[in-house]
Amino acid sequence: MTIAVHHMDRSPSQPSPNSVNVETCPMFRSISEVKRELKKLVRLAAQDEEDCSTEVYDEICDKAQVLKKYKCRKPQPAAPSKSRSFSDQLDSIPVPDCFQCPISADLMRDPVILASGQTYDRASIQAWLDAGHRTCPKTQEFLPNLTLTPNYLVRTMIEQWCRWQGLQLECPLRNPNPNANEKGSEGMTPQDRAYLSSLVAKLSGERQSQRREAARELRALTRKKSLYRAHLAQEGNAIPALIPLLLSPDLETQEHAVTTLLNLSILDTNKKLIVEEGVLQPILEVLRNGSMPARENAAAALFSLSALEDNKIAIGASGAIPALVELLRDGSRRGKTDAASAIFNLCVSQGNRGKCVRAGVVPVLLKLMKNVEEEGMSMADEALAILAFIAGNEEGAAAIRNAGALPLLIQFIKHSSDRNKENAVVIIFALCSRYSAYYKEVKSAEEGDGYVALLDLSISGTSRARRKAYALLEQMNKHVSV
Structure with a gap:
């Protein structure tokens, strides 16, 4: 399938005419250095508790040296032009590829990270998602969730680059609250509110067909409109109306309800609210006994909700981990991917690692690593990342050793x-x-x-x-x- 996205398929061997050579330009060589070191710090803090302090110290020292060298050769910025707009100034300056949105090819104003790990400008990728797509425009891989995480590092680098180029910003690139425009009902018409209210009311209707159709429509609307996600969760009382449908004997209704909750959870401000409404046990029921599409979306919902630390703890305590491990073992390709993503996120919390081991996750992960041709390399990647978390746990280390994982680990090193x-x-x-x-x-x-x-x-x-x-x-x- 061909996706029409400007400059999306540009080969690395065919640089943009506006590109800057990161390897030869002193300014961007040092910035790239800082970026790599910061990524390592994040992984160390999450995975390597025992020697984290020493390694973090070493990394900070390394970065300090880079920044010191960089500061010595920092170019003097040109005097900003007061008579030209930011866009006009930008037209005359080559923009590095790493600062361009892969969709619009413009300088990113609000860079965010998609679930695929790719960075886009928020406005461009939100328009892509609002059009109903569930794939990454650049890699075309299926997205386990539609969460957009601010890329503060790239944002800071862009702001710094603008200052060094003498660009006069009309307004800061940084958006201190990316969800601010999604709170409340601002921007919604009275007709929108009335229609959404009627759908929420039908979720509690007497006829099964009425409840099913209302859930189906809300699923479609919350997939396309971020404004609806905010209104329905925070003012429209949709969450308590959807929860009973997770236990519906009608599997189609159940699937629409859990997917609507998944869509609502995309908005960060809704994640805590959804869990506080008591959704975890009903979602767990779907994860155990629903249709395969419903189980997949239940796992994706748990992954999305587990972005909050408090939710990680609550999900781990709910008994969801054994059901996720079961889906990881026996589910469809997409189900396994969703389950792996959720388990990875939950393992960030140390208290969940032993629960994963006791649920039998180690042999399941090793099987995914062995069956690369059948399961795909991406599943092996996820399995290794989860094992790296679990290995720091006493129960996890014992389980990995007893499973005879060493020859397989050596093969991955080679x-x-x-x-x-x-x-x-x-x-x-x-x-x-x-x-x-x-x-x-x-x-x-x-x-x-x-x-x-x-x-x-x-x-x-x-x-x-x-x-x-x-x-x-x-x-x-x-x-x-x-």
């Missing part, structure tokens, strides 16, 4: 992406830290290939992977006699 190699060595490092005898197993794994793979990773891996591999090799030489 023949996979940088991200997977990093997660694999993090898992091995966690196991060796708990079990000194594991050093010997690693050194002799795959007839010595394990040692060679770590040696290669200590030279050619990511910064974090190199540190872990080097530490493993150093400790291995102490614990294992030649």
Whole structure:
């Protein structure tokens, strides 16, 4: 299927005429350096509790050096023009590709991250989603949720770049409250309010067909209109009217209801409200016993709701984790993806990691890693990322070791992406830290290939992977006699 998006399919070998060479330009080389270091800090804080403080300190020192060098060679900004608009000024300056929205090819004013990991300008990607699309415009992968997360790093870089270019901003690029225009009923017509109220009333109607059609219509409306999501959840009393339909014997009604709640949860200000209304147990019922499309969307809803830390704890306490693991094991391709995304998010909270292990997630994840041809590499990526969380838990480390995961982890270190190699060595490092005898197993794994793979990773891996591999090799030489 061809998607008509301006400049979306530009090959890396065919740079934009307005592009700036990031590798040769001192200004952007240092910015790129800072960006990579900040991403590592985020992953360290989430996954590596035991040696986080030392590594974070090292990363901060590295970034400080980069910024110091950068400051010394920062160009003097040109005097801002007071007679020309921001758009006119921008027309005469080459905009780096990394600051352009992949959809509009314009400078991003409010960069946000889609569930696929791609960054877009909020206005452009919201229009794409409001048109009913559930795929990423750039990668075309299906989106497990429609959440838009502000990309504060890119936003700050753009603002700084504008200042260095002498661009006079008519208003700040930063939007301190991206959901401000979605709160309340502002912008809605009386006819809109009346129609939505009539649909909510029909959700409690006497006839099953009436409830089904109302839920179907609300599902369509909340998918397309962010303004409706705010009104229905915060003023339209739709959430308490939808919850009973999650227990409906009519599976189609149930599917429409859970998908409408998924759509409502896209808006950050609704996430807490939805959980407080008591939605978790009814959603869990759908996750266990609904049709496969309903189970998929129930898992996606839990993923979306778990963006809030308090919700992570509440979802973990609700008993949802065993049902998510079951869907991860036996569900459709999309169901497995939704379940993996939800489990990953829940594992950010340490209290949920042991619950995942007790629910039997480790053998399920290892099976996904083994069956790459059948399940797809993206599922293996998710499985490794979840295992990297779980390996830091005592129960998780024991389960991974007892499952005999080492040969598989070595294979991923030898023949996979940088991200997977990093997660694999993090898992091995966690196991060796708990079990000194594991050093010997690693050194002799795959007839010595394990040692060679770590040696290669200590030279050619990511910064974090190199540190872990080097530490493993150093400790291995102490614990294992030649």
